[in-house]
Amino acid sequence: MQVGVLGASGYAGSELVRLLLQHPAVTGVRCFSRASAGLPVAASLPGLAGYPGAFEAWEDGLLEELDVLFTALPAGEALPILKAAHAAGVRAIDVGSDLRLAAAEYPRWYGYDHPEPALLDEAVYGLPELWPEAVRAARLVANPGCYPTAVLLALAPLAREGLLPAQIQVTATSGHSGAGRTPRPASHLPAALENVQPYGFPGHRHVPEMERYLGRLAGRSVQVAFLPQLVPASRGILATIWVPAPAGWTQAQLTELYRAFYQGAPFIRVLEEGLPQTAWVRGTNRADLAAVLDPPTGQIVCTAAIDNLVKGAAGQAVQNMNLMLGLEEDLGLPRYAPAA
Known part of the structure; x- marks a missing residue:
């Protein structure tokens, strides 16, 4: 399974990459970052030492190469990409804030008029412990804050x-x-x-x-x-x-x-x-x-x-992916904390 992470150079995005690289059902992870395009991932994020690739610039044509897309971008920036992914039938999970609220609330809370209310109707709020069946049936998920x-x-x-x-x-x-x-x-x-x-x-x-x-x-x-x-x-x-x-x-x-x-x-x-x-x-x-x-x-x-960064962002996104794909809910996700 090939997955892509947009905003892979941020905290939530890089945590997603870390978890996905260790996921037994994931065969390839593509890292996309506008600010870091062309830079080696492992050089920019030393914790991911051993990752062989570089950050890539995003192009919509890349959707056909992905099975799942994660977006971890600032408010409003993921919407055109999420729309394209949904139209292409690619499962997408937004780790940002673009799918969590009703359209009428975005001007007050995020300072922009939401341009894609149809996506809000399609998106499922992905808190797996509370609405697991909705997540299993979803192709577009709003990861909770x-x-x-x-x-x-x-x-x-x-x-x-x-x-x-x-x-x-x-x-x-x-x-x-x-x-x-x-x-x-x-x-x-x-x-x-x-x-x-x-x-x-x-x-x-x-x-x-x-x-x-x-x-x-x-x-x-x-x-x-x-x-x-x-x-x-x-x-x-x-x-x-x-x-x-x-x-x-x-x-x-x-x-x-x-x-x-x-x-x-x-x-x-x-x-x-x-x-x-x-x-x-x-x-x-x-x-x-x-x-x-x-x-x-x-x-x-x-x-x-x-x-x-895990249950509050990247880990929950992977948990949602597992449910969407019919995998075990806890596959590839850590349950135990370090002793110190």
Whole structure:
């Protein structure tokens, strides 16, 4: 199977290449990058030492040489390529933001009028633990954002039970790789080291995505107040949400709800004790979840830890590819984190 990655020189794109090179069903990986075209991949990304090729410039004629296309491009840039891939019958997965929302939301949140609303109608939101059958039948998938992945997985069992309030408060911390490879003042070492930086508040771009799909799970609208923060780490997301506990519920009932909901999901670990930590999922496609009853306040503390570049981006994209192709869902994907 031949696959192509557009935006292969970015953090999410290069992580995709790393995973695909180790995938037993993938026979060839083509790396496309406008900025790095012509440069040897291994020289630009030393972690991919041994990859024999160079970054290529993209041309639509290359679609006939690919079985699956991944796009990891800035907002709006993938749409002409996704349209061409869909017309050519090539399965495509957008790791960017171009297929996640309704057309009417793009001017406010991304600053452009969406030119391809028909693609939005075709695209399936690819969160495999929640909508696996839709992904299996899809030829065009919108890979979820990193923060929405963590928040949706943390809240899905409660949402399906009708236990979410009309408004929820979310705080989440992220490593700096979530902001992309392009240097910024906030990611300069003196600014990032020994510093926790709130950002994107109010009005973070992932808010409408969370609200859209939490609403789908709950069967009604859910408003999200969201405060993201950068921490001095390269990877990892830890999301925390407080939800009022239903009267009479025990911790055992709550844990069983989560365990039953995610029964058979290969990348979900529901903790029976304690709360997740980002180091436990680093480099893996796993999501560690906990829902802990806090009796003094009458709240459930819902937490999720993921690696933002794997389960929050590239790994989830490969998981979606596996489902689309009828492969084992966990094929070629890491479940275990390094010890240190």
